[in-house]
Amino acid sequence: MRYIPVSCEQREEMLRAVGVGSVEDLFGDIPESVRLREPLDLPPGVSEMEAAAALRRLADANSPATRLVSFAGAGCYDHYIPAIVDHVLSRPEFFTAYTPYQPEVSQGTLQNIYEFQTMVCELTGMDVANASMYDGATAFTEAALMAARITRRTRVLVSSAVHPEWLATLETYAATGVLSCERVKADAGATALADLERLLSEGDEVAAVLCAAPTFFGCLEELERIAGLAHKAGALLIVATDPILAGVLEPPAVYGADIVVGEGHVLGSPMSFGGPGLGLFACRAEYLRSMPGRIVGRTVDADGDDGFVLTIQTREQHIRRERATSNICSNHALNALAASVYLSAVGVAGLESVGRSCVSKAHALRAGLLETGRFSAPWDTPFALEFALVFDGDVERMQAAMLDHGYLAGVSLDQVAPGLAPASTVLFAVTERRTDEEIGSFLKEVRAL
Amino acid sequence: MTRRDQLAPESAPARGPRRLIFESGSPGSVCFEAPATEHPGPSLDEMLGGRVRSHPAHLPHVSEVDIARHYAHLASMNFGVDTGTYPLGSCTMKYNPRLAEDACRLEGFSGLHPYQPASSVQGALQLMGSLSAALAEVSGLPGVTLQPAAGAHGELTALMLFRAFHVANGDARRRVIIPDSSHGTNPATVSMCGYEAVTVPSDSQGNVDIRALREALDEDVAALMLTNPNTLGLFDPQIVDICAAVHDAGALAYCDGANLNAIMGLARPGDMGFDAMHINLHKTFATPHGGGGPGAGPVCVTPVLAPFLPGPIPALGQDGRWGLTWPEHSIGRVRSFMGNFGVLVRAYAYILAVGGDGLREASEQAVLSANYVRQGLKAAFELPYDRSCMHEFVLSAGRLRRENGVRALDVAKRLLDHGIHPPTIYFPLIVDEAMMIEPTETEPLEALDSLVSAMLEIAAEAKTDPDILHGAPYTTPVRRLDEGRAAKRPDLRWKPDGE
Secondary structure, eight states, rough: OTOOOOOEEEEEEEEHHOOOOGGGGGTTTTTTGGGSSSSSSOOOOOHHHHHHHHHHHHTHHHHHHGSSEEEEOTTTTOOOOOHHHHHHHOOOOTTTTOOOSSGGHHHHHHHHHHHHHHHHHHOOOOOOEEEOOOOOOOOHHHHHHHHHHTOOOOEEEETSSHHHHHHHHHHHHHHIIHHHEEEEEEEEEEEEEEHHHHHHSSOOEEEEEEEESTTTTTTTOHHHHHHHHHHHHHHHEEEEEEETTTTOOGGGGTTTEEEEEEOOOTTTTOOOOGGGOOOOEEGGGGGGOOOOOOOOOEEEBBSSSSEEEEEOOGGHHHHHHGGGSOOOOOHHHHHHHHHHHHHHHHHHHHHHHHOOOOOHHHHHHHHHHHSSSSSOOEEEEEEOSEEEESSSSSSHHHHHHHTTTTTOOOHHHHHHHHHHHHHHHHHEEEOOOOHHHHHHHHHHHHHHO | OOHHHHHTTTTTTOOOOOOOOSSSTTOOOOOOOOOOOOOOOOOHHHHEEEEOOOSOOOOOOOOOHHHHHHHHHHTTTTTOTSOOOOBBBTOOOOOOOOHHHHHHHSSHHHHHHHHHHGGHHHHHHHHHHHHHHHHHHHHHHOOOOOOOHHHHHHHHHHHHHHHHHHHTTTTTEEOOOOEEEOOHHHHHHHHHHHHEEEOBBOOSSSSBBBHHHHOOSSSTTTEEEESSSSSSSSOHHHHHHHHHHHHHHEEEEEEEGGGGGTTTTTBOOHHOOOSSSEHHHHTTTOOOOTTOOOOOOEEETTTTGGGGGOEEEEEOOTOOOOEEOOTTTTOOOOOEEEEEEEEHHHHHHHHHHHHHHHHHHHHHHHHHHHHHHHHHHHHTOOOSSSSSSSSSSEEEEEHHHHOOOHHHHHHHHHHHTTTOOOEEOOOOOTTTEEEEEEOOTTHHHHHHHHHHHHHHHHHHHHHHHHHHHHHHSSSSOOOOOHHHHHHSSSOOOOOOTOO
């Protein structure tokens, strides 16, 4: 079989060395009653050439957003990935390695994570960051659990203006009874401050207030006011942020965030149908020992040379078992590597250029869509690269017609987030990959609808 | 003074990885910028409602060649499956086929947006459906979710399903039983799911002490979490009785699928009586570990539990078109979007290439290779359980420690000087000075022989010159690192000069 480099003769030699007549003899501990007597009901193996062709056929049965003119976002974005990123990721020394348990031969992975942690701190303005989590949604949820550990409270208030799938993930975890999770109403695409104030003033003491900036609707929150309200109640403020905007947008730390999380796939990882993503996780220094996940630190070796290791491990499951800060024992190291390479490639000037390009084109598209007369604005809250508009017709038909012309005309909130916005609301995202010409021709198609 | 220090020119680069990406390049260097855009209208700060960034982040200022060289240097300090033998027990470090790497990079997969209309992602949904069916067949458990991002995430998902199942039956239970040989993620998951962990001991043969298990089982126990084959690399022959005892108490049996690589096509956890299991695609199905992830931890369950699975789930409609559905009593979401799709593509590519027959052959060879290495090492090291093993086995360096003052850690570090990645050490916790060795089926015989002779050489060295082992490794990019200092004086990020 392919990928087994042992010949039949070698197999015989191994059986003799082990002292058994056949491989069968090695499975004697498996009770007869559960031995599988029939072959697995799966197709037999095929040549690499045939497998490659079958995979290509499946890939070709899709119309990837990257080949369309896409205005779809809602938590997953079509940003440009510089060529160098995948070339670095394709080095087998990185992608065929395990978690860096043997630091002497894992300095590549470890140093990268140290550099990645630095970059996450720089983007968010926070003091410390971990080696990453699975995705934004699980980082968000882990942040709520961490706040509960720190404050020894279990009630968390989460803004309805965060990504509905992140909110759903948090609620699934909370349903086990470890947290009690209440939704704060959304107003005009952002957290309803009056409702937050009301919830903070009644009921049990609150561990954390969770919100997103930008929100799921692309809107920018009044973070300073939310922080003030949360802190007055002794609660931590957890902010989900979009790291691609860190070159242009004031980081959450400036407004008083205690824990900042984010979806980091936008930094050098492809959309890939929404996964793997990259959970960013950063906090204030005083909460370091309550953080979930892997953390890398710099130290010295026996010769006094610099080196890196996994550290502060007494928080973790392999030592603390049932008293660990989380059950997580991995991270998305390869996506973190993509993020480091991406951020090195763009630097602060490039990141600013990407942010500026997204924001200005998004504002141009919104103005253009309003001008067509087919869309109206549900609110006028400031936004960055994503915005919601209400269509005056059948959204599904409009999107189908646009798809025929090669456009992904935003994300229908009736489908993705029913009840969170007025009926027929469409969420449009614009990345630096969209050209002025594409925006212009899209507007032309809308006018022709 | 080492020979290297004597002979290297003075200008030779420093040995340690001292230069950070932040200290490379030169101010003003940049590799990628978005094309400038001219849009009349409000300023950036106005568009952002007065939230424009006031102090820029400190990011590297490097050109593309600086990046290429920096990461080439980092790569040179890493050890992967492609570098050499990687017998890290419990981790299944098998070769990662390049077919799968190419497949996940096809634009028809990598360029998909999760909210595209179903009509434009039929191939992706079909792939997910086919992968689910294959995992159901291998596990013997027909309900499948591909959502969980990792093994630990799969464990958590399964316990959430169990909780939802019990609650739906009006049956609040509080405890979960785990054997003392379990992975640390098991008890951590139990706590995270709001349950209390109860540990049962293993018997003298390394199996579950079934009498202790029966005593611990009562109407307050929600589940048993069991790895089978277990973390000693042993298949528990009482497995059918164990699952039956669990069910008799009204509890559910969970299989930690970390060791599935031993039994594919030979036996199925569903047939043994397990109600759910997670599968580590990054172990059993050859997707790369990526230096810590991303992996994927799909969960397979019995038909009774299937209505509780997290969503969405790909399903073939009566019209012959693929779509996404939600199970009737779904626990909800455990993450965003569709799971680690890029990893799912790789696993499917592997299954497609090797086929059902190839999966069985992989398990047979993995078990034979482990027994072959075990046979070669049993005389020089202690074997706490002298039974034929499955795809991995556990040795003890206890005798070396007592007689020569050499620990499992020293053996592991010395292996690095042989160009071999060490086994998992100090796990499972129930074996003194444990060394857990899993060669996998993709290791050539010559490499297995080299592993055995390196271990034997080290065992001999322990008797003649133990200090060599205490100081090892000598040939790696860095020597033993001061972990105590790292934890006591945390240096977790670079800071610009003067901060």
